Every structure is written in C-alpha cells, then in structure tokens.
Amino acid sequence: MQGSKLIHIEFMAEKRPIRVVDSFDQFLDEFAVEVGGQLTDERCPFGVLLWPSARIVARWLVNEAPYDREAPLTIMELGCGVGFLSCALALIFPRATIVACDYETQLGRYVKANAELWGVSDRVRFQAIDWRQPVPEEYRGRADWVLGADVFYDDSHLKHLPPFARDLLKADGLLTLADPKRFRFGTALDILKQHFILKRWVEEDCDIEKEGIEDFMVNSGVLKTKVSILEFAQKPS
Numbered sequence: 001m002q003g004s005k006l007i008h009i010e011f012m013a014e015k016r017p018i019r020v021v022d023s024f025d026q027f028l029d030e031f032a033v034e035v036g037g038q039l040t041d042e043r044c045p046f047g048v049l050l051w052p053s054a055r056i057v058a059r060w061l062v063n064e065a066p067y068d069r070e071a072p073l074t075i076m077e078l079g080c081g082v083g084f085l086s087c088a089l090a091l092i093f094p095r096a097t098i099v100a101c102d103y104e105t106q107l108g109r110y111v112k113a114n115a116e117l118w119g120v121s122d123r124v125r126f127q128a129i130d131w132r133q134p135v136p137e138e139y140r141g142r143a144d145w146v147l148g149a150d151v152f153y154d155d156s157h158l159k160h161l162p163p164f165a166r167d168l169l170k171a172d173g174l175l176t177l178a179d180p181k182r183f184r185f186g187t188a189l190d191i192l193k194q195h196f197i198l199k200r201w202v203e204e205d206c207d208i209e210k211e212g213i214e215d216f217m218v219n220s221g222v223l224k225t226k227v228s229i230l231e232f233a234q235k236p237s
C-alpha cells in the first residue's frame with residue numbers, strides 16, 4: 001500500500017504486523033493542502049498512526065475482558081484508526097463480529113489490510129461513521145460492546161461521543177474507553193458519568209520506548225505514560 005509501512009507489535013505471544021502510515025509529517029502536509037490549510041484537532045487524520053492507548057487496552061483485555069471468549073458478540077469500535085484494536089478483539093473473541101468505525105474514509109484500506117494480515121477479515125469490517133451525526137438506524141441499540149481508544153482530544157468529542165455510544169448499545173451493553181489522560185480527561189469522565197454508570201477504572205503503565213511506538217512520540221522525551229481504562233454500563237432508562 002503506497003505511503004504505508006509495517007510495524008510489528010507483540011500481541012498474544014506473537015509479533016504481529018500492523019500497517020500504518022509511512023511518514024506522518026509528509027502525510028500531514030498533503031492533508032493540510034487537501035483541507036485548504038484548515039487543520040484543526042477536530043479534523044486531523046491522527047488515525048493513520050497506532051496510538052499507545054489502543055495497544056495497552058488490547059493487551060489488558062486479553063486477561064480482563066468483561067465477556068466470555070466464546071460469546072457471539074456484536075462489537076463496535078469508535079475512532080478505529082488503522083483497526084489494530086478491532087483486529088485484537090477479533091483474535092480474543094473468535095465468535096465476535098466487529099465493526100471498525102471512523103469518519104476518515106481513507107482508513108478503510110488500513111483496516112482491510114490489517115484484518116487480512118491478521119486473518120480476521122471475515123469478522124472485522126470498516127464502516128464510515130461520524131459520531132457528530134445521529135446513529136445510523138441499522139446500528140441503533142444493536143451493539144453488545146462499544147470501545148474507543150484515544151478518542152477525547154477535541155471538545156467536539158466530549159460533547160458527541162458519549163451519547164453516540166449510548167445510542168449504539170443494547171440496554172445491557174458495555175462501553176470501554178482507553179485514554180492517555182491528556183488535559184480533557186477529567187471533563188470527559190464527568191460527561192461520561194452523566195450518560196453511564198462507571199463500573200471499572202484501572203490505570204495501566206505504558207513504556208513508550210519499549211512498546212515500539214512511533215519515533216516522534218519517543219523523541220518527545222516522555223518515556224513512560226499511564227493509560228486509563230474505563231468500563232461503563234448503561235444507566236437504566
């Protein structure tokens with residue numbers, strides 16, 4: 001795939017390839033031209049990289065998932081980026097169907113390529129979905145489980161994502177979010193608690209340089225970070 005490269009991530013006792021963008025800087029320059037220089041956090045294609053929260057929550061779920069491995073779940077991932085977490089979920093839950101959603105349609109080819117590399121393309125599919133819009137009717141109230149990794153980095157996300165996730169879920173569905181605790185984390189948590197019941201909150205360590213994370217994050221000088229993993233249940237209606 002032009003403009004992309006393979007990185008290798010240890011997951012479930014194997015090094016597995018994941019396709020991500022080759023040069024984020026070059027990609028961003030081209031994208032800035034495409035959007036006429038109007039590059040804001042709300043419309044920035046960060047998803048072509050693989051972010052620490054997705055790796056950490058995938059690894060955590062191997063032993064801490066709230067469902068039985070054999071459960072025939074309908075799972076939706078919001079802001080899926082290149083689809084790593086969706087592919088990981090497909091390996092952990094061999095009978096689950098996973099809809100990997102993002103509003104950047106160009107990410108569809110990454111999700112497809114990665115699902116093929118991991119042998120899960122029969123159960124992981126990409127769906128272009130923008131959580132600022134109403135939930136499409138075919139998905140309303142259908143998901144057993146909604147997940148998102150690093151999806152609170154713009155004020156619009158705080159406003160729109162929690163009610164969108166709630167409308168996707170079945171009455172007994174769960175929402176799992178992984179967040180690198182940037183400055184919006186506290187506000188995001190307050191808003192999430194208005195829509196959901198917080199069931200679990202754990203903090204996981206992430207050793208940036210040991211995780212094979214992209215150079216520009218390692219070169220920022222931050223070598224360790226914490227990722228918060230939050231699990232929510234629906235409030236009774």
Ligand SMILES: C[S@@+](CC[C@H](N)C(=O)[O-])C[C@H]1O[C@@H](n2cnc3c(N)ncnc32)[C@H](O)[C@@H]1O
Binds near residue numbers: 053078129
């Ligand atoms: C920081 S990236 C994280 C990607 C991936 N979850 C990971 O951890 O590697 C955030 C993702 O959210 C997506 N996103 C942002 N706003 C969105 C919206 N309104 N609707 C759907 N996806 C959105 C972005 O396109 C991007 O892929």
